Amino acid sequence: MSSPFSVQHNVDLTTQNTMRLSCMANSVVKIHDQAGVEPAIAHAKTISNIKEMPLFVLSGGSNVLLPSRLHACVVMPEMTGIDVVSESDEHIDIAVMAGENWHDLVVKTVQKGWYGLENLALIPGKVGASPMQNIGAYGVELADFLTSVRAYHLPTDTWHTLMKAECKFAYRDSIFKRQASEWLITQVNFRLHKDPTRTVMNYGDVQTKASDIAQQHHRQAPTPIDVMNAIINIRSTKLPNPEVLPNCGSFFKNPVIPTSQFKDLQRKFADIKGYPVDEELVNNSTKVAGGWLIDQAGLKGQGIEPIMTHVNQALVLVNHAPASQPATQADILATQDLIIDTVFDKFGIMLEREPVWVR
Numbered sequence: 001m002s003s004p005f006s007v008q009h010n011v012d013l014t015t016q017n018t019m020r021l022s023c024m025a026n027s028v029v030k031i032h033d034q035a036g037v038e039p040a041i042a043h044a045k046t047i048s049n050i051k052e053m054p055l056f057v058l059s060g061g062s063n064v065l066l067p068s069r070l071h072a073c074v075v076m077p078e079m080t081g082i083d084v085v086s087e088s089d090e091h092i093d094i095a096v097m098a099g100e101n102w103h104d105l106v107v108k109t110v111q112k113g114w115y116g117l118e119n120l121a122l123i124p125g126k127v128g129a130s131p132m133q134n135i136g137a138y139g140v141e142l143a144d145f146l147t148s149v150r151a152y153h154l155p156t157d158t159w160h161t162l163m164k165a166e167c168k169f170a171y172r173d174s175i176f177k178r179q180a181s182e183w184l185i186t187q188v189n190f191r192l193h194k195d196p197t198r199t200v201m202n203y204g205d206v207q208t209k210a211s212d213i214a215q216q217h218h219r220q221a222p223t224p225i226d227v228m229n230a231i232i233n234i235r236s237t238k239l240p241n242p243e244v245l246p247n248c249g250s251f252f253k254n255p256v257i258p259t260s261q262f263k264d265l266q267r268k269f270a271d272i273k274g275y276p277v278d279e280e281l282v283n284n285s286t287k288v289a290g291g292w293l294i295d296q297a298g299l300k301g302q303g304i305e306p307i308m309t310h311v312n313q314a315l316v317l318v319n320h321a322p323a324s325q326p327a328t329q330a331d332i333l334a335t336q337d338l339i340i341d342t343v344f345d346k347f348g349i350m351l352e353r354e355p356v357w358v359r
């Protein structure tokens with residue numbers, strides 16, 4: 001039987017993070033199957049005690065900004081598998097292992113007639129990382145279909161099943177993000193539905209694109225497959241493919257400001273884009289389109305080489321550095337600060353970084 005985990009030292013993680021930042025890690029422990037979790041963590045803790053360095057969990061690397069030297073014992077959950085837990089005429093409950101690729105899961109489920117995740121197509125990364133920032137796009141977020149998360153709590157060596165409410169999901173936030181490196185997410189559980197007429201198309205041009213696709217197939221109304229293909233189409237034209245142009249998705253959160261401040265700004269900038277926020281704790285607040293702010297501040301496609309804002313979506317930073325001279329966190333900081341300062345000077349709004357900054 002092959003080992004349930006493997007260990008390597010002095011590992012180059014430059015190609016393991018979608019921003020392609022140069023990074024060497026002291027040690028990496030890869031977990032290949034569920035049975036390997038406890039022995040792998042015990043081994044990783046031995047290394048981290050001897051070498052006096054923390055444990056750091058790295059998944060798909062699509063939402064992290066890594067340092068040149070990662071003085072840590074990196075734990076990578078790579079176990080895969082999708083299990084049906086229970087099924088009725090209306091719903092299906094599935095358990096998905098952390099190492100599954102997110103987009104592949106979306107395609108597989110939608111093709112099987114298990115719906116809900118279609119609006120989250122083409123988001124880079126792995127299933128285990130998806131609860132961290134409560135991934136969301138085009139009117140749907142992970143929390144809409146997640147039921148619970150199975151995770152190993154590293155400081156106490158205990159297993160937990162966190163029900164959705166315990167995950168404390170909010171916009172690009174969760175307990176796992178707030179307590180980064182405490183939790184090793186091993187499995188994410190979902191309840192998907194089987195109603196092909198139930199779709200979410202109220203964001204931007206999703207409805208138009210999905211209807212075009214439905215028409216091409218002589219369907220009266222878009223199915224979840226049509227919605228998924230519309231999202232794939234929209235994302236491919238607007239967002240850079242990290243395989244081709246390294247990036248980690250939206251670099252800033254869309255800022256949430258008091259609605260009174262938004263109204264003041266509207267008087268000065270009639271086109272400013274904002275949406276009311278209905279989450280309980282943030283009443284009378286407006287979420288402003290950060291991409292619009294950066295764009296209007298004259299920074300679309302701009303920055304300090306090699307880190308620039310994307311030409312089609314200013315909220316995304318892309319890395320132009322050649323493989324022979326990889327970019328570092330210092331390069332990120334230069335462009336990040338330029339953007340934060342310029343946007344603050346023009347609009348009085350402080351942008352907040354979205355991906356996790358690793359020290």
Ligand code: EPU
Pocket residue numbers: 136137138139203204239248249250251252253254273289290291292293295300312313314315354
């Ligand atoms: N806009 C501009 N200029 C730009 C970018 C955007 O004027 O350069 C305007 C757009 O015209 C639009 C508004 O800003 O009116 C919002 O833009 P968009 O629909 O592209 O969405 P977003 O708010 O910038 C968010 C998520 C994305 C997600 C999309 C679609 C965050 C931080 N980002 O972007 O998520 O795909 O909505 O739901 O909430 C990610 O998190 O990595 C990500 C890509």
